[in-house]
Amino acid sequence: MLKLYGSTTSPFVRRIRILLADKAHEYINMQIFEGPDRQVLRELNPTLKIPMLDDGGQIIFDSRVIFRYLTEKFALGSLSWAQENQLTLIDSVNDALVHKLLTQRSQVEADPQKLIFRLQQERIETVLQALEAQLTSGQFGDWGYPEICLYSMLDWALFRELHSLQAYPALRAFHAKHNNKAEVQATDPRE
Numbered sequence: 481m482l483k484l485y486g487s488t489t490s491p492f493v494r495r496i497r498i499l500l501a502d503k504a505h506e507y508i509n510m511q512i513f514e515g516p517d518r519q520v521l522r523e524l525n526p527t528l529k530i531p532m533l534d535d536g537g538q539i540i541f542d543s544r545v546i547f548r549y550l551t552e553k554f555a556l557g558s559l560s561w562a563q564e565n566q567l568t569l570i571d572s573v574n575d576a577l578v579h580k581l582l583t584q585r586s587q588v589e590a591d592p593q594k595l596i597f598r599l600q601q602e603r604i605e606t607v608l609q610a611l612e613a614q615l616t617s618g619q620f621g622d623w624g625y626p627e628i629c630l631y632s633m634l635d636w637a638l639f640r641e642l643h644s645l646q647a648y649p650a651l652r653a654f655h656a657k658h659n660n661k662a663e664v665q666a667t668d669p670r671e
């Protein structure tokens with residue numbers, strides 16, 4: 481049985497949970513920052529990040545590689561280069577937002593004059609603008625993997641109140657459109 485290690489709040493985990501919604505698998509919810517779960521992670525995955533997949537002892541790190549593994553296993557069909565670039569856009573804003581959350585949780589003041597914070601903030605804005613433009617010009621499809629990743633990132637940014645989507649009507653409309661899907665509801669981090 482496929483085992484997916486993750487946490488209910490992680491947007492990188494949620495995309496894989498939604499992808500696996502109709503496939504037999506076991507989901508293992510972890511507390512990754514301390515305690516026994518961190519020890520499990522240390523033994524299996526030195527990056528200490530989730531998601532992580534275990535398929536009968538074959539361990540796979542990183543959602544992007546997990547997606548590639550599942551694509552081969554279930555013959556899901558691969559992504560175009562344009563879709564790969566969409567994933568890179570989504571991953572980069574997602575990483576910058578994770579950085580922002582960890583900064584807040586570390587009680588570090590995110591001084592916009594400092595290079596590290598200025599670059600992250602600029603990236604969040606340039607990527608959200610690019611995603612807004614792509615949605616507006618119809619470059620995203622219905623509900624394939626790039627759309628699942630986009631939804632998971634947006635919903636997490638809203639849930640954690642990390643960045644307002646006020647300036648991005650197409651992103652807000654996209655979020656609202658997919659909000660009531662069963663697999664989206666079943667993986668809501670607010671539950």
Ligand SMILES: N[C@@H](CCC(=O)N[C@@H](CS)C(=O)NCC(=O)O)C(=O)O
Nearest residue numbers: 490491492528529530531542543544
């Ligand atoms: N590139 C990785 C990113 C995964 C990631 O950043 N996961 C976060 C949770 S949302 C994590 O495990 N963070 C732990 C840490 O930064 O120590 C992927 O796509 O799987």
